[in-house]
Amino acid sequence: MLLRIRWFILGALSSLVGAAYAASKLRRARQRLTPSALADSGKRAAVAMLDRTADRIDPPRPAAR
Numbered sequence: 372m373l374l375r376i377r378w379f380i381l382g383a384l385s386s387l388v389g390a391a392y393a394a395s396k397l398r399r400a401r402q403r404l405t406p407s408a409l410a411d412s413g414k415r416a417a418v419a420m421l422d423r424t425a426d427r428i429d430p431p432r433p434a435a436r
Contacts, residue, residue, distance in 0.1 A: 402408070
């Protein structure tokens with residue numbers, strides 16, 4: 372009987388911890404997916420793509436010693 376109670380308590384505890392973890396992940400994802408955050412992310416990606424393209428067209432020269 373005590374074994375069943377222990378398993379029930381462990382299961383309930385693990386489900387509470389899992390729910391708290393999922394809630395925190397959802398909260399962080401909701402913050403990352405705001406329109407301004409998505410716009411900033413797109414802007415950074417565009418700038419990185421332009422930098423890579425510029426480096427391919429005219430690679431940086433080594434520093435003169």
